[in-house]
Amino acid sequence: MIYADVVIIGAGAAGLTAAQYLARAALQVLVIEERAPGGQAALIEVLENFPGNIASNDRAARSGSELMDDMYRQAQHFGAQFLIDTVQTVQRGVDGLWQILRAVGEPVSTQAVIVATGTKHKTLNIAGEKELTGRGVSYCASCDGPFFKGKKIVVVGGGDSACTEAQYLSGLTDTVLLVHRRGELRAQKGIAERVIHNPHIALRFNTVLVEIRGENRVSTVLLETDGKQYEEHAEAVFVFIGAVPSHSFLPALCCDEEGYIVTDQTMASSLPGLFAAGDVRANPFRQVIVAAGEGAVAAHSAVLWCQNQR
Numbered sequence: 001m002i003y004a005d006v007v008i009i010g011a012g013a014a015g016l017t018a019a020q021y022l023a024r025a026a027l028q029v030l031v032i033e034e035r036a037p038g039g040q041a042a043l044i045e046v047l048e049n050f051p052g053n054i055a056s057n058d059r060a061a062r063s064g065s066e067l068m069d070d071m072y073r074q075a076q077h078f079g080a081q082f083l084i085d086t087v088q089t090v091q092r093g094v095d096g097l098w099q100i101l102r103a104v105g106e107p108v109s110t111q112a113v114i115v116a117t118g119t120k121h122k123t124l125n126i127a128g129e130k131e132l133t134g135r136g137v138s139y140c141a142s143c144d145g146p147f148f149k150g151k152k153i154v155v156v157g158g159g160d161s162a163c164t165e166a167q168y169l170s171g172l173t174d175t176v177l178l179v180h181r182r183g184e185l186r187a188q189k190g191i192a193e194r195v196i197h198n199p200h201i202a203l204r205f206n207t208v209l210v211e212i213r214g215e216n217r218v219s220t221v222l223l224e225t226d227g228k229q230y231e232e233h234a235e236a237v238f239v240f241i242g243a244v245p246s247h248s249f250l251p252a253l254c255c256d257e258e259g260y261i262v263t264d265q266t267m268a269s270s271l272p273g274l275f276a277a278g279d280v281r282a283n284p285f286r287q288v289i290v291a292a293g294e295g296a297v298a299a300h301s302a303v304l305w306c307q308n309q310r
């Protein structure tokens with residue numbers, strides 16, 4: 001059994017910030033991440049609303065992956081340890097410590113846990129979506145957009161993600177079709193305005209994507225507007241219809257109606273010694289800067305928790 005004073009699950013903006021603060025407070029901190037560090041922020045092409053991240057004459061605003069890489073190296077620099085593994089369960093041991101069981105490595109015991117696992121993207125669950133994922137259907141514009149330079153791209157959704165990513169994709173092709181089920185965009189006004197005035201993005205409101213068609217790759221989409229179905233040519237479909245929180249490994253705890261973890265303002269969950277920060281937490285404004293701020297607060301609370309346990 002490995003021991004760490006605090007275990008952080010998830011290495012996105014919240015987890016990396018918490019790791020840095022805890023390591024600087026001289027606690028033994030272990031971060032367990034399923035994939036590569038960086039989280040969803042690392043997929044954002046230009047993180048233009050992160051404070052201080054502004055283009056200047058000699059350099060562009062940094063990408064999400066550059067910023068997250070810096071956060072990762074900063075946390076390591078101060079002494080945080082990182083493991084790549086999948087957390088299977090988190091449970092309270094008889095000794096009062098939390099025990100974390102992993103898919104591959106040995107269990108970890110710890111005084112405090114910070115859950116910073118973010119969200120997983122939602123899927124449309126329509127015909128052709130699963131079959132053509134990786135063959136034109138994608139959930140990541142910066143990962144897959146460059147494969148579709150100059151091609152006809154359909155984006156589904158009307159929130160910040162769909163609009164931000166449609167804007168990015170419109171730099172790769174002149175023909176982005178944004179399909180949204182309602183009559184107006186849900187995105188923040190500034191983000192929505194840019195999409196509305198972008199000559200390379202066509203908006204199709206009150207429209208649903210019914211089916212994605214193609215033999216080995218996407219070739220057409222079946223759309224429905226005002227009860228009428230019609231087929232249109234498309235070579236890629238990017239789906240940005242929101243996300244669901246990712247914490248199925250936790251014991252029962254207080255969540256909101258959408259499953260996001262409810263905490264108090266110190267980021268303490270309903271389970272003593274277990275904190276949550278970032279997109280996995282019930283919070284109406286999911287932004288990278290908010291996740292980082294919550295990570296710092298959760299770290300401070302975990303430090304106080306550990307001091308009180310001694």
Ligand code: NAP
Nearest residue numbers: 157158159160161162164181182186240241242243285286
């Ligand atoms: P979101 O805000 O929940 O928006 C999801 C969009 O997808 C909505 O327009 C919704 O339609 C639509 N939708 C949901 N289910 C659908 C379905 N089955 N079929 C068709 N359309 C469907 O999700 P998000 O855009 O991923 O954003 C998530 C969070 O991250 C938000 O808090 C957002 O502010 C934040 N974010 C911020 C930035 C930024 O500031 N730059 C960038 C990305 C994300 P309705 O409108 O009809 O519900």
